[in-house]
Amino acid sequence: MQKNNYVLISGATSGIGLELARLYAKDGYNLILISRSQNDLEKTKSELIKNNNIEIEIFAYDLSKIENAYDLYEKIKEKNFIVQTLVNNAGFGDSCEFVYADINRLNQMVDLNIKSLMNMCHLFAKDMMERRNGDILNVASVAAYLGGPYMATYYATKAFVLNFSIGLYHELKKYGVRMHVLCPGPTKTKFIDVAESQNKKAFNNISMKADKVAKICYKKVKRNKLIINTGFISKFTSFGTRFMSRKFAAKMTQKINGKI
Ligand SMILES: NC(=O)c1ccc[n+]([C@@H]2O[C@H](COP(=O)([O-])OP(=O)(O)OC[C@H]3O[C@@H](n4cnc5c(N)ncnc54)[C@H](OP(=O)(O)O)[C@@H]3O)[C@@H](O)[C@H]2O)c1
Known part of the structure; x- marks a missing residue:
């Protein structure tokens, strides 16, 4: 990989994002890692740099604030880094009957899962098009295929990510930019704690390990798959x-979500 070429991963300090970061690092890719916690970013950086001869940049940003996506993009430009692969992975869910849910939290979810992801694609895809090279991996979910009682907003955000990515695939292909969208089923990460589910055990019983999900995804990105079901x-x-x-x-x- 060229010195100033990077793979940017949002939500890289835990779960699927962290496992993807480990795979890219192992293959010698330089990394730009994003999450809200500076402390977790530093821990992740020191783990990855110890075992791999790569450059790692970390940026603590809350990407549910859209202006932060623009700030991040400016910082990357100032440093002359080239984002060769963009992984929009940061996202969260909320397990609750819609009318009783905290509306501020739902708005934050829409801002992170949809608006931030869309803005990140808009910022970075243009540069990739001009270079006629690049990969974008958007993390949706199996939820994208369904209406999801008790997590209705989350499921709908992921339907956006899936359909948006499929649409962009056809627009970007002719410019040499490859689009991928990951639709994992339940995966053992911090997701279910963040979603404040009432029955984590039932969720974990049907969950895959995050490293397995990331490995399947990584392989399929390399094979230029658009939709990646794990x-x-x-x-x-x-x-x-x-x-x-x-x-x-x-x-x-509804029956399944009622149990988790
Ligand atoms: N686990 C599942 O069952 C599952 C299934 C299908 C799809 N997914 C999707 O997979 C993606 C990754 O989730 P995960 O399961 O790996 O969850 P996770 O373990 O909770 O990891 C989420 C990552 O995103 C970061 N993050 C959260 N909010 C952020 C924000 N506002 N700005 C920047 N970074 C933020 C977190 O770090 P900080 O908290 O420090 O910011 C963390 O690094 C999500 O899009 C999720 O919807 C998960």
């Missing part, structure tokens, strides 16, 4: 929902 739940949902009504699929989801 594991049985993700594959079954993406295929099975083609043959049932959306209303019925949401009813089934």
Whole structure:
């Protein structure tokens, strides 16, 4: 990899983002890592730099504040870094009946999962187009295929990420920019704690390990796959929902979400 070329990963200090960072680091890619916690970023940096001969830059930003995406982009430009791969991974869910949910938290979720991701793509895709080279990996979810009672807003944010990415795939392809969208099923990370689920055990029982999800994803990005489904739940949902009504699929989801 050229000296000033980087893979930028948002949400790189935990879960799927951290596992992706480990894979890119192992293959010698320089990294720009983002999360809100400076402390966690420093820990992640020291782990990754110890084992790999790469450059790592860390930026503590709350990406649910859209202006921070622009600030980050400016900082990267000032330093003459080239973002060769953009991984929009930071995101969170909230497990609660919609009317009882904290509306500020839901707005923050829409800002992070949708608006920030869209703005990051807008900023970085243009540079990739001009260079006629680049990869963008957006992290959606199996939730993207479904209406999701008790996590309705989260599921809808991920439907945006999936459809937005598919749309961009066709726009960007002709400029040499490759788009990928990851749709993991339940994965053992901090996600379920952050979502304040009432039954973490049931969720963890059906969850995949984050390193396995990241490995499948990494391989498929390298093979230039657009939609990346990891594991049985993700594959079954993406295929099975083609043959049932959306209303019925949401009813089934309500039963599952009612338990988690
Ligand atoms: N785990 C699952 O079951 C699952 C399934 C499907 C899809 N996903 C998706 O996978 C992605 C990664 O989630 P995960 O499961 O790996 O969760 P996680 O373990 O909670 O990791 C989330 C990462 O994002 C960072 N982050 C959170 N809010 C942020 C913000 N406002 N600005 C910047 N960084 C922020 C976190 O660090 P800080 O808190 O320090 O900021 C952390 O590094 C998310 O988009 C999630 O929706 C997860």
